[in-house]
Amino acid sequence: MKQFVPVSAVLALALAAGTAAADEAQIAVAANFTAPMKTIIQMFEEDTEHTVKASYGSTGKLYAQIENGAPFEALLAADQKRPELLEKEGVAVPGTRFTYAVGTLVLWSAEPDVVEDGEALLKSGDFNKLAIANPKLAPYGEAAMQTMDALGVKAALEPKLVRGENIAQTYQFVDTGNAEVGFVALSQVMQDGQITKGSGWIVPGDLHEPIRQDAVILDKGKDSAAVTALFAYLKGEKAQAVIHDFGYETE
Amino acid sequence: MPLSETDLEAIVLTLELATVTTLILFLVGTPIAWWLSRTRSRWKGPIGAVVALPLVLPPSVLGFYLLVTLGPNGPVGWLTQTLGIGLLPFTFWGLVVGSVLYSLPFMVQPVQNAFEAIGERPLEAAATLRASPLDRFFTVALPLSLPGFVTAGILTFAHTVGEFGVVLMIGGNIPGVTRVASVQIYDYVEALEYGEAHRLAAVLLVFSFLVLLALYSWRPDHTRK
Amino acid sequence: MAKPGIQARVRVQWPGFALDVDERLPGLGVTALFGHSGSGKTTLLRCIAGLEHAAAGEIRFNGETWQDASTWVPTHRRPIGYVFQEASLFPHLTVLSNLRYGQKRSQAKGQGQDAREARFSLEHAIELLGIGHLLKRRPASLSGGERQRVGIARALAVSPRLLLMDEPLAALDLARKQEILPYLERLHDDLEIPVLYVSHAPDEVARLADHLVVMDAGRVLASGPLNQILSRLDLPIRLGEDAGVVLDGRVAERDERWHLLRVACCSASLWVRDSGAAIGDHARIRILARDVSIAHEPKTGTSILNTLPARVLSLGNDAHPALSLVKLDVAGSPVLARVTHRSAEQLGLAPGMTVWIQIKAVALL
Numbered sequence: 113m114k115q116f117v118p119v120s121a122v123l124a125l126a127l128a129a130g131t132a133a134a135d136e137a138q139i140a141v142a143a144n145f146t147a148p149m150k151t152i153i154q155m156f157e158e159d160t161e162h163t164v165k166a167s168y169g170s171t172g173k174l175y176a177q178i179e180n181g182a183p184f185e186a187l188l189a190a191d192q193k194r195p196e197l198l199e200k201e202g203v204a205v206p207g208t209r210f211t212y213a214v215g216t217l218v219l220w221s222a223e224p225d226v227v228e229d230g231e232a233l234l235k236s237g238d239f240n241k242l243a244i245a246n247p248k249l250a251p252y253g254e255a256a257m258q259t260m261d262a263l264g265v266k267a268a269l270e271p272k273l274v275r276g277e278n279i280a281q282t283y284q285f286v287d288t289g290n291a292e293v294g295f296v297a298l299s300q301v302m303q304d305g306q307i308t309k310g311s312g313w314i315v316p317g318d319l320h321e322p323i324r325q326d327a328v329i330l331d332k333g334k335d336s337a338a339v340t341a342l343f344a345y346l347k348g349e350k351a352q353a354v355i356h357d358f359g360y361e362t363e
Numbered sequence: 364m365p366l367s368e369t370d371l372e373a374i375v376l377t378l379e380l381a382t383v384t385t386l387i388l389f390l391v392g393t394p395i396a397w398w399l400s401r402t403r404s405r406w407k408g409p410i411g412a413v414v415a416l417p418l419v420l421p422p423s424v425l426g427f428y429l430l431v432t433l434g435p436n437g438p439v440g441w442l443t444q445t446l447g448i449g450l451l452p453f454t455f456w457g458l459v460v461g462s463v464l465y466s467l468p469f470m471v472q473p474v475q476n477a478f479e480a481i482g483e484r485p486l487e488a489a490a491t492l493r494a495s496p497l498d499r500f501f502t503v504a505l506p507l508s509l510p511g512f513v514t515a516g517i518l519t520f521a522h523t524v525g526e527f528g529v530v531l532m533i534g535g536n537i538p539g540v541t542r543v544a545s546v547q548i549y550d551y552v553e554a555l556e557y558g559e560a561h562r563l564a565a566v567l568l569v570f571s572f573l574v575l576l577a578l579y580s581w582r583p584d585h586t587r588k
Numbered sequence: 589m590a591k592p593g594i595q596a597r598v599r600v601q602w603p604g605f606a607l608d609v610d611e612r613l614p615g616l617g618v619t620a621l622f623g624h625s626g627s628g629k630t631t632l633l634r635c636i637a638g639l640e641h642a643a644a645g646e647i648r649f650n651g652e653t654w655q656d657a658s659t660w661v662p663t664h665r666r667p668i669g670y671v672f673q674e675a676s677l678f679p680h681l682t683v684l685s686n687l688r689y690g691q692k693r694s695q696a697k698g699q700g701q702d703a704r705e706a707r708f709s710l711e712h713a714i715e716l717l718g719i720g721h722l723l724k725r726r727p728a729s730l731s732g733g734e735r736q737r738v739g740i741a742r743a744l745a746v747s748p749r750l751l752l753m754d755e756p757l758a759a760l761d762l763a764r765k766q767e768i769l770p771y772l773e774r775l776h777d778d779l780e781i782p783v784l785y786v787s788h789a790p791d792e793v794a795r796l797a798d799h800l801v802v803m804d805a806g807r808v809l810a811s812g813p814l815n816q817i818l819s820r821l822d823l824p825i826r827l828g829e830d831a832g833v834v835l836d837g838r839v840a841e842r843d844e845r846w847h848l849l850r851v852a853c854c855s856a857s858l859w860v861r862d863s864g865a866a867i868g869d870h871a872r873i874r875i876l877a878r879d880v881s882i883a884h885e886p887k888t889g890t891s892i893l894n895t896l897p898a899r900v901l902s903l904g905n906d907a908h909p910a911l912s913l914v915k916l917d918v919a920g921s922p923v924l925a926r927v928t929h930r931s932a933e934q935l936g937l938a939p940g941m942t943v944w945i946q947i948k949a950v951a952l953l
Contacts, residue, residue: 494693
């Protein structure tokens with residue numbers, strides 16, 4: 113039926129009848145991906161008849177909520193581990209998992225000219241504190257540990273480490289100057305392809321495992337047209353451009 | 364299963380933090396409570412409201428303000444650096460400062476209520492019996508408000524044990540220095556290590572229950588008939 | 589030289605209440621501050637104790653300045669004892685610790701070391717108020733009367749030079765009042781310091797006061813020796829429902845057969861019912877105006893025991909238009925009599941006239 117009806121008529125109908133005609137996706141999104149996701153959702157809602165209701169939070173919390181019956185239809189995680197687990201536990205729809213973004217790690221200081229040669233700086237240890245995200249919880253923290261390991265400075269820097277519970281808190285430690293430097297996400301300090309504040313050193317990708325962020329469709333969303341459409345949209349060119357703008361890579 | 368070494372370390376640190384915080388708050392909170400209970404100044408309202416603010420403010424907000432204020436660009440950070448103390452965030456004493464502010468109403472309000480409940484009369488009686496203001500405070504006001512102090516002390520201690528948001532914001536999660544039990548539990552939950560989280564949480568739960576049980580069962584001597 | 593007595597010039601202005609007093613109070617005996625509630629008597633007492641910081645004025649005691657424009661002696665440095673209406677014992681201390689609280693501090697401050705000032709040892713106060721058996725108890729386990737006796741003893745134990753009592757019996761029922769009044773009378777006879785006694789109870793004033801300060805709406809209405817005030821015809825001051833005077837005397841004789849006592853009062857004698865008082869004891873008697881009648885001659889063949897010569901001082905109106913009050917002098921003491929205007933005219937009563945009075949009833953207080 114639908115293909116015989118013009119799109120504008122469908123939209124008009126949808127507006128008149130609330131959300132009855134168009135589908136709504138209810139998704140959970142890792143906090144670090146909040147800004148790009150908001151832009152993508154806006155575009156998605158303009159380009160399709162669907163709407164998206166997104167909840168942002170730490171992947172660990174979202175995972176626990178999903179385990180306990182939260183009504184999410186998809187999860188955009190900050191790591192690969194939690195989507196994999198959900199898949200194994202049969203809460204996620206098999207074969208829907210994919211890497212929607214790859215994070216870029218940056219050694220950053222709120223002060224200009226502090227971080228020039230990041231490798232030399234890490235080796236000299238010439239700073240009061242080094243903030244990292246809790247490696248047990250956050251992929252950026254894990255990548256930071258791998259980087260220090262690869263440079264052979266992990267043991268030397270251990271006494272200077274302060275841990276944020278997530279990458280946002282780590283950014284606050286550095287931004288307020290309480291830690292002179294820290295490993296944060298490039299997406300936090302970049303705007304329009306430029307580091308806008310302080311000084312930073314983009315950690316070469318060969319020093320740590322890629323920070324893959326995976327998305328997966330959950331059981332509750334397996335019949336949702338909106339979720340299917342959104343996943344397809346995320347893989348499309350328009351969304352990918354936004355993701356790059358915000359300092360992420362894609363695969 | 365026994366608690367791991369890091370869990371024990373976190374518990375010991377938590378108890379240390381709560382003890383130091385409670386002791387400092389006895390010293391800091393008592394004069395504030397006394398002033399609030401006796402003053403007719405127009406500042407009573409504003410000061411009382413400021414003291415109560417931590418009850419309303421999300422701990423993460425208070426923690427963030429502390430991070431900014433105590434940091435190298437904040438006024439307190441400038442002061443501590445000038446005094447040669449260094450910066451307070453990510454140190455035990457930084458947590459103490461945060462906990463003192465965060466638990467302030469839990470100390471001040473019960474003590475203030477106790478002071479107010481005494482009324483003027485016993486203090487006037489003491490004055491006519493040659494007791495100076497300081498003398499009256501220590502020999503009449505303090506003993507008569509002992510129940511309020513016990514309540515305040517236990518609430519402050521328990522509240523500091525259960526504190527999380529502020530510690531998280533200014534602690535930096537350093538083992539043995541700022542990683543207290545509540546943060547440890549949070550880490551376990553976030554890392555999906557629910558078994559460990561349960562064990563440590565159970566210890567805190569039992570502890571808190573015992574403390575509150577003691578509070579609700581305790582009655583001062585002279586209120587018994 | 590220091591003038592003995594209390595000089596109090598006090599002004600307090602609160603919403604709905606004003607106190608404006610400028611009085612000299614005697615430096616000896618019991619001075620009752622008498623008036624309705626709200627008349628300012630308690631506030632005046634608190635000003636003298638230094639418990640009202642908002643008050644402006646001057647307070648001097650025996651020439652010593654406690655308060656003026658540039659001086660403020662805080663309460664704990666004023667040599668006073670203060671008895672509150674509700675005892676206000678410290679609930680966390682035993683009776684003995686309550687008593688010692690002030691005593692220790694007054695000794696530590698050097699007050700009371702002077703033999704003249706140390707009139708009241710703790711033992712004396714305990715004995716005087718009869719509380720020796722209560723010393724180990726807590727205030728919460730005492731009766732209201734016991735608590736008030738401890739409160740009075742506690743005030744005495746600081747060896748005060750001025751005792752201030754704020755309606756010490758007002759919170760007690762009649763039986764408790766009767767329990768304490770004898771102790772207060774003993775105090776009256778025993779103490780060599782001035783006492784300011786706030787009360788609105790006529791019976792307490794009649795029994796205890798030497799001087800009377802009548803207060804109303806924050807002002808002093810009348811002030812002077814008790815009888816001078818009570819016998820004034822121009823003031824509507826009544827201790828209780830009726831006008832009358834109070835006379836002080838001593839028990840002079842006991843009539844065992846008829847159970848009567850003769851009380852010598854100035855140079856007159858009055859027979860009263862035997863109360864058990866010893867010969868030589870101080871006795872206070874009250875004569876109400878309505879119980880006094882006037883005649884030209886001493887009557888014989890009457891049941892009335894007390895017939896005395898008197899001189900008319902003045903005449904005034906009583907509350908009812910039919911009645912007049914006659915102020916008489918009986919051997920130097922004023923006595924009031926109430927007669928009808930008709931009788932007064934028939935008798936031809938006029939100031940200076942000598943008459944005989946018959947006293948129907950004399951109450952030994």
